Every structure is written in C-alpha cells, then in structure tokens.
Amino acid sequence: MTAPTLRIEDLVLKFRTYSGMVDVLHGISLHIQKGERVALVGESGSGKSVTARIVLGLLQSLRTARISGHVDFEGRDLMAMHDAERHRLRGTKMSMIFQDPTSSLNPVYTIADQFREVLSRAEPGLTEAAARQKAVAALTDVAIGEPERVLDSYAFQLSGGMNQRVMIAMALANEPSLLIADEPGTALDVTVQAQTLRLMGELVEKHHTSVLFISHNLGVVREFADRVYVIYKGRIVEHAMTRDLFENPRHAYTRALMSAVPRITGGGIPEIDDASPDFLAPLIVHEGCAEPGAPV
Amino acid sequence: MTQTLLSLRSVSKIFHVGTREVRAVHDVSFGVAEGECLAVVGESGSGKSTIANMVLGIYPQTLGEIVYRGNALPARRDLAHRRAIQLVQQNPLSSLNPKRTVGASLRLALDVHGIGDKAGRWDRVGQLLEEVGLPADLRSRTPAALSGGQRQRVAIARALACHSDLVVLDEPTSALDVLVQARVLKLLDELRKSRGLTYIFITHDLSVVRNIADRVAVFEKGRLVEINSTDRIFTDPESDYTRRLIGAVPVVTAEEQALRDQLMEKENADA
Numbered sequence: 001m002t003a004p005t006l007r008i009e010d011l012v013l014k015f016r017t018y019s020g021m022v023d024v025l026h027g028i029s030l031h032i033q034k035g036e037r038v039a040l041v042g043e044s045g046s047g048k049s050v051t052a053r054i055v056l057g058l059l060q061s062l063r064t065a066r067i068s069g070h071v072d073f074e075g076r077d078l079m080a081m082h083d084a085e086r087h088r089l090r091g092t093k094m095s096m097i098f099q100d101p102t103s104s105l106n107p108v109y110t111i112a113d114q115f116r117e118v119l120s121r122a123e124p125g126l127t128e129a130a131a132r133q134k135a136v137a138a139l140t141d142v143a144i145g146e147p148e149r150v151l152d153s154y155a156f157q158l159s160g161g162m163n164q165r166v167m168i169a170m171a172l173a174n175e176p177s178l179l180i181a182d183e184p185g186t187a188l189d190v191t192v193q194a195q196t197l198r199l200m201g202e203l204v205e206k207h208h209t210s211v212l213f214i215s216h217n218l219g220v221v222r223e224f225a226d227r228v229y230v231i232y233k234g235r236i237v238e239h240a241m242t243r244d245l246f247e248n249p250r251h252a253y254t255r256a257l258m259s260a261v262p263r264i265t266g267g268g269i270p271e272i273d274d275a276s277p278d279f280l281a282p283l284i285v286h287e288g289c290a291e292p293g294a295p296v
Numbered sequence: 297m298t299q300t301l302l303s304l305r306s307v308s309k310i311f312h313v314g315t316r317e318v319r320a321v322h323d324v325s326f327g328v329a330e331g332e333c334l335a336v337v338g339e340s341g342s343g344k345s346t347i348a349n350m351v352l353g354i355y356p357q358t359l360g361e362i363v364y365r366g367n368a369l370p371a372r373r374d375l376a377h378r379r380a381i382q383l384v385q386q387n388p389l390s391s392l393n394p395k396r397t398v399g400a401s402l403r404l405a406l407d408v409h410g411i412g413d414k415a416g417r418w419d420r421v422g423q424l425l426e427e428v429g430l431p432a433d434l435r436s437r438t439p440a441a442l443s444g445g446q447r448q449r450v451a452i453a454r455a456l457a458c459h460s461d462l463v464v465l466d467e468p469t470s471a472l473d474v475l476v477q478a479r480v481l482k483l484l485d486e487l488r489k490s491r492g493l494t495y496i497f498i499t500h501d502l503s504v505v506r507n508i509a510d511r512v513a514v515f516e517k518g519r520l521v522e523i524n525s526t527d528r529i530f531t532d533p534e535s536d537y538t539r540r541l542i543g544a545v546p547v548v549t550a551e552e553q554a555l556r557d558q559l560m561e562k563e564n565a566d567a
Contacts, residue, residue, distance in 0.1 A: 043473040044444075160340070189339040189500060194544040216473060219503075219546025246548060258548060260478040262503040264530060265551050269485055269507050271480045 003075030005210035011069035035208040039225035057086030101163035103157035112151035161192035240286035251277035303327035307360035339516035382455035386467035388447035399435025444477035
C-alpha cells in the first residue's frame with residue numbers, strides 16, 4: 001500500500017507568550033489517503049488553521065512556536081526538512097485556498113501575472129505565451145466563460161464568485177497532491193458557495209487530489225467531505241465517515257455542535273447548555289476509521 | 297390585528313456612480329407590524345443593506361416615503377426618531393469604539409438621549425449588561441478584551457439602552473461560531489418577546505431566518521420578489537429565486553435534505 005498523502009501523528013503545538021507557554025494542539029493525529037477529501041471541523045480557536053499552517057510549513061520557522069510530533073507528506077518527513085525544501089513543496093505539491101478570495105489575490109497585478117507566477121514555480125523557464133495558454137485552460141476548467149478577459153483583469157474588477165474560481169484554478173494549476181481549503185466560500189453568497197464547492201469537488205475528483213478541508217460550517221462539511229475529524233480546544237474528539245458522523249454523532253461536543261445548527265425545517269432556536277466537561281472526553285473513533293499503523 | 301409600526305411606500309434608491317445611475321432599490325413597498333420579526337433576505341447586491349440604511353435615516357430614499365407610526369419620516373431625522381430606530385451591525389469589533397471601555401460606549405447612548413439622571417447612569421450601564429446576560433463589571437473593559445459573543449451582546453445592549461422600539465439587525469450573528477450564534481439568537485428572541493420590540497432582521501443565512509422570523513421578504517437585485525409568512529416561504533415559496541436560495545443552503549440532517557430536494561424538484565418541474 002502506498003503512503004498516505006498526509007499523515008500527522010501526535011502533533012503538539014505550543015506558543016511562547018509573555019505570560020508563559022500556551023498549549024494550542026494537544027497531540028492530534030490525522031491522515032488523508034490519495035484522492036480523499038477529509039474535513040477538520042471546529043470552532044474558532046480550536047486549532048484547525050494552525051494545523052494547516054504546520055502542514056504548509058509556515059509555523060516551523062516561527063521562533064515562538066514549539067512543535068513536536070510527526071508530519072509526513074507522501075512518505076517524507078516534513079519536520080526534518082529544511083525550510084528551502086518545504087518552500088519548494090508549497091505551490092507545487094501542496095497548495096491552499098483561503099476564505100476571502102478577493103483579499104488573497106494581489107490587487108496591483110493582473111490575474112495573468114499572478115497565474116504566471118504560480119505556474120513558474122513548477123516550471124521556472126515557462127514563457128509568457130505558454131503560461132497564458134495554460135492559464136486559459138485552467139480557467140476554462142473552472143467554468144469561466146471568457147478566460148482571456150479575466151486574465152487581463154485585476155481581482156477588484158471581478159465578482160467574489162469569479163475570484164474564488166480563479167483561486168481554485170490557480171491552486172490546482174500545478175496539479176498538487178494536497179489541496180488545503182481553509183473555509184472556502186464562507187465570504188460568498190450561498191448560491192455561489194454551493195456552485196464553487198461543486199466545481200472544486202469535480203476538479204479534485206478528476207485529478208485525484210487529496211483535500212484537507214477546514215471549516216466551522218457543518219452543512220458544508222457534510223456536502224463536501226468523505227471523512228471528518230472534529231476538533232475541540234486542540235484535541236480531536238471524534239473521527240468518522242461523513243455519513244456516520246451526521247447520522248450518529250457520538251461525542252458530547254459533536255452533538256452540541258450539531259444541535260446548535262439552525263434547521264431549515266424549523267424547530268426554533270436551539271437550546272444550548274454551557275460547555276460541559278464531557279466536551280473534553282476522549283476521542284471517539286467510528287468503525288473503519290483507525291489511523292494507519294495504529295493498533296485496531 | 298396588530299398595528300403597522302413602519303412601512304415603506306414605493307421606495308426607490310438611485311445612486312450616482314460617475315455618470316451612471318444605479319438603482320439599488322426598485323419601487324419597494326412593505327410594512328412591519330409592531331412586535332414582529334421581519335427577515336430581509338437576499339444575496340449581495342440585492343439591496344438589503346440599502347433598505348436598512350434608508351430605514352435608519354443614514355441616507356434618504358430617492359423616491360417614495362417611509363412611514364413610522366403613521367407619519368412620514370423626514371430626510372433629516374430628529375433625536376426622537378434616531379432614538380426609536382436602532383442598529384446592531386455584523387461586526388461589533390468595528391462598531392464599538394476600541395479606545396473606550398464598553399461601559400463608556402453604553403453610557404454615551406444614555407448621555408446623548410438624556411436618559412435617567414447623571415448620577416444613576418453608570419449603574420444603569422451595569423444593569424444593561426446584565427439584561428443581555430453579561431456581568432456588570434465588564435463595563436470597565438475595552439472591546440478587545442471581550443470574546444466575539446460578548447461584544448455582540450454589548451452591541452445589543454447599546455441598541456436597547458435608549459428604549460428603542462425598532463431594531464435593525466444587520467447580519468448580527470454571521471461572524472459568530474455556531475454555539476455562540478445559538479445563544480445570541482436566543483437572547484434576541486427573548487428580548488423581543490419580553491419588551492415587545494420589532495426587528496428588521498437582515499441576513500443571507502436562511503436557516504437562521506427559518507427559526508427567528510415571523511415573515512420573510514426576499515430581495516433580488518433591488519426588487520422585492522416575495523414577502524410571506526416564514527412557514528409559507530420555506531414550504532411553498534412562490535418564486536423560483538426563493539426556491540434556489542433555499543436549495544443552496546448547506547444542511548445537516550436528512551429531513552432538511554428532503555425539504556431541499558423537494559423544492560428543487562418543483563423548480564425543475566416548473567422549468
């Protein structure tokens with residue numbers, strides 16, 4: 001069996017602050033097989049975005065961060081790599097889509113310029129004409145009708161939905177093996193969000209891209225992910241296939257989270273109890289979801 | 297039959313952008329009954345925030361009139377009108393002054409409107425915080441020292457400080473985590489019922505609307521597409537646009553999925 005695209009084992013993160021060490025991740029483990037879409041769902045401050053940043057190699061060089069544990073990317077130990085090696089992976093083998101597409105694109109360069117920069121990370125000698133040709137193809141893939149016009153535009157001249165599609169096209173342009181999507185589309189209208197998620201789903205399926213999908217929105221997770229990790233205060237509390245998790249949430253925290261979502265079928269505003277100590281109960285793993293190599 | 301508190305009569309808003317005219321709101325008429333929660337929903341660019349700003353008197357409507365308790369509201373609002381119609385915004389971090397303590401921000405509302413005697417106002421600020429479920433001693437903190445949910449509660453307390461009767465809530469819970477959102481929604485609902493407040497609840501989140509609003513007005517590109525009871529909107533909407541909006545809501549249960557599928561099927565059958 002080939003190595004999983006991403007495998008995190010017992011990852012601990014602490015930040016040094018003026019008032020001492022702050023524990024952010026308390027030893028989390030997760031994995032993503034090739035072509036799998038895995039969601040990490042939790043509230044703000046639960047540690048989901050820092051996990052993504054460690055995978056991208058952005059926290060390792062931060063002097064106040066203390067990281068321990070294993071992060072393997074396609075069988076290679078990310079933690080043992082030099083910064084330069086991790087830098088080479090970003091934008092080529094792994095890429096990221098952010099929450100707000102319009103502010104993640106540079107307003108002073110055209111889309112074409114930014115696209116070329118992305119493409120030349122994988123192919124440094126790429127000519128302008130060849131880059132443009134590739135960019136047109138990538139934009140056509142995300143259902144943009146007039147790729148030429150979009151390429152000559154600036155991000156602020158395009159709608160939010162259009163920018164999101166440009167971001168998806170850029171993130172997938174170098175055919176990465178891992179795509180990290182941090183709350184994609186949260187800033188967009190629901191109809192546009194639904195459309196971009198569908199599009200992203202089709203594309204990652206086509207290219208067998210693995211996806212780490214970070215979100216606080218359970219509904220979106222249900223629609224996009226194959227498998228889900230629920231994270232609370234730096235601990236994974238429940239791990240299940242998406243269907244099992246939504247049909248039968250077992251952890252107290254997951255249940256509280258699930259019941260807090262207002263339903264379009266009505267039923268009133270959910271009653272929420274205060275945080276219970278049960279929220280910190282040990283990890284519950286559903287059948288068939290063990291970490292690779294872990295004793296069953 | 298309850299009384300209409302506020303009504304818009306053939307209201308339009310035209311913005312001049314360079315030499316172009318943009319009609320942000322197009323001939324819109326609807327009323328809000330006293331004690332009601334009316335949701336205004338639509339996508340970006342549908343005109344929902346423009347409607348809020350006209351109701352609040354931030355800028356005047358171009359055509360038509362806005363009637364409050366039987367009288368047309370003037371373009372320049374007097375103090376009494378400003379006191380009666382209040383706003384809660386989406387992001388309390390930008391709507392509360394970061395350099396003031398939250399107590400000072402709340403007190404300002406009491407000072408401006410001359411509510412209570414000077415000596416008692418600081419105590420009143422403490423009471424206001426308690427009424428929204430916060431400890432009174434929070435008044436000496438700045439917004440930065442509060443959590444998102446606490447800040448939004450302060451923003452609600454400020455809107456209620458001067459005995460307003462109509463509160464415009466512009467995406468009040470969109471920036472909050474789902475557990476916090478549920479608590480803030482509960483608070484808003486309880487305050488409305490205990491004080492007989494009227495809400496205009498502006499949002500794009502239809503699952504929230506389903507559970508808090510009495511009626512829903514759906515806007516598309518500045519036009520009122522449909523206005524109906526919440527039950528009706530969610531089970532048997534008149535317009536395809538409403539159906540599409542509900543059909544795109546991410547859901548978590550099988551029943552919700554069934555409702556969505558049913559609405560989308562209907563749309564496909566009509567098409």
